[in-house]
Amino acid sequence: MDAATFVDHSYFSRDSPAALRRRGRKEPAASRGRRVRSRTVLQRVSQSPEDVQFYTGFTSLEHLLAFWSLIEPATSSLDWPEGSNSCNAAEKNQEDLDSPADLTRLDEFLLFMSYLTSGWSLTELSQHFKTHIATFTRIILTWANFLYGLLGSVRSWMTAAEVKAHLPREFMDFIDTQVVIDCIELHCEAPSPRFHGQDLCPSHQSCCTLSGVVGMAPHGAVMFVSALGGPSASPREIFRQSGIRSLLSSDMAVMADERFQIEDLVPGRVHRLPPGSDSLQNASKGQAALRVHVEDLFSTLRENKVFSGSIPPSVCGSLNQLFTVACLLCNYQRGPLGTPFKQED
Numbered sequence: 001m002d003a004a005t006f007v008d009h010s011y012f013s014r015d016s017p018a019a020l021r022r023r024g025r026k027e028p029a030a031s032r033g034r035r036v037r038s039r040t041v042l043q044r045v046s047q048s049p050e051d052v053q054f055y056t057g058f059t060s061l062e063h064l065l066a067f068w069s070l071i072e073p074a075t076s077s078l079d080w081p082e083g084s085n086s087c088n089a090a091e092k093n094q095e096d097l098d099s100p101a102d103l104t105r106l107d108e109f110l111l112f113m114s115y116l117t118s119g120w121s122l123t124e125l126s127q128h129f130k131t132h133i134a135t136f137t138r139i140i141l142t143w144a145n146f147l148y149g150l151l152g153s154v155r156s157w158m159t160a161a162e163v164k165a166h167l168p169r170e171f172m173d174f175i176d177t178q179v180v181i182d183c184i185e186l187h188c189e190a191p192s193p194r195f196h197g198q199d200l201c202p203s204h205q206s207c208c209t210l211s212g213v214v215g216m217a218p219h220g221a222v223m224f225v226s227a228l229g230g231p232s233a234s235p236r237e238i239f240r241q242s243g244i245r246s247l248l249s250s251d252m253a254v255m256a257d258e259r260f261q262i263e264d265l266v267p268g269r270v271h272r273l274p275p276g277s278d279s280l281q282n283a284s285k286g287q288a289a290l291r292v293h294v295e296d297l298f299s300t301l302r303e304n305k306v307f308s309g310s311i312p313p314s315v316c317g318s319l320n321q322l323f324t325v326a327c328l329l330c331n332y333q334r335g336p337l338g339t340p341f342k343q344e345d
Helices: 041-045 049-056 061-077 105-118 122-129 133-152 160-165 169-174 235-242 277-282 285-302 313-333
Strands: 007-009 177-188 208-216 222-225 253-256 270-272 337-340
Touching: 041 049, 041 105, 049 061, 049 105, 061 105, 061 133, 105 122, 105 133, 105 313, 122 133, 133 313, 160 177, 169 285, 177 222, 177 235, 177 285, 177 313, 208 235, 208 285, 208 313, 222 313, 285 313
Parallel strands: 177 253, 253 270
Antiparallel strands: 007 337, 177 208, 208 222
């Protein structure tokens, strides 16, 4: 992809995370009970600003379409898997359902975003958008891999100077903080998903919870997303295997809670987060403000419903891609666009 055709979320003009948080995940009242028969998926998800945010996570239709205009040129290389235009006999008997040939690239992208952000199951989304569930599944797998490669090709790690230039006031006592890290979970319904040929969960379990390390700049940009680790992996072990250490230098401090015992794994300092919300009354004013700020950062990320629901077995083969894409999209869903992306060297 030519860097000139893809534009970055402006990390440096982001509003406060608290101001940009979504206000809940119930379906907008205007959508409840509505039989959606619009010609395109875009018309279906843009009946109101609340619909746009519910189905896509973008703060406005204008912002959604601006992002689409940036990635659309790259979709010319996006191919459906072999056999994607086929469906079984039961599906063929259903009326008024879309097939891959009936959907535009924008339709596919919006259906993928609806899966990530709405919190609805594949069955519910298939019925709501009148699309075969097999088609919906192929859309998720195709777009997860496509966006994983597209967004992952862009440099998201900021230099120490860039981070310090936009350091929130809550971090003024920790001015060397380069990245704030936390563990984010993804739940899979498959009893034994496999990564690198290894079973991660005991076969008797009906659901598996995997964790990954996400690193955010103090002002809220997602800078780093690790691969998912198995349910028995500790935050320290996931951090050790993540590769983030190669990005750190001695002048870059990491901020984390007590779960991350990583002092011997990083070249610089480790700043500990103040006590959690339950103990904030005993914290100083500055500590309380810092803790609230960090909780706002990660609550914004966790409001993505893919992190609170369960991934169906048909999609579990792309867990790492879904996890990474869901995290990186947070950099584009809530802020102004305009600064050219810098590709990885």
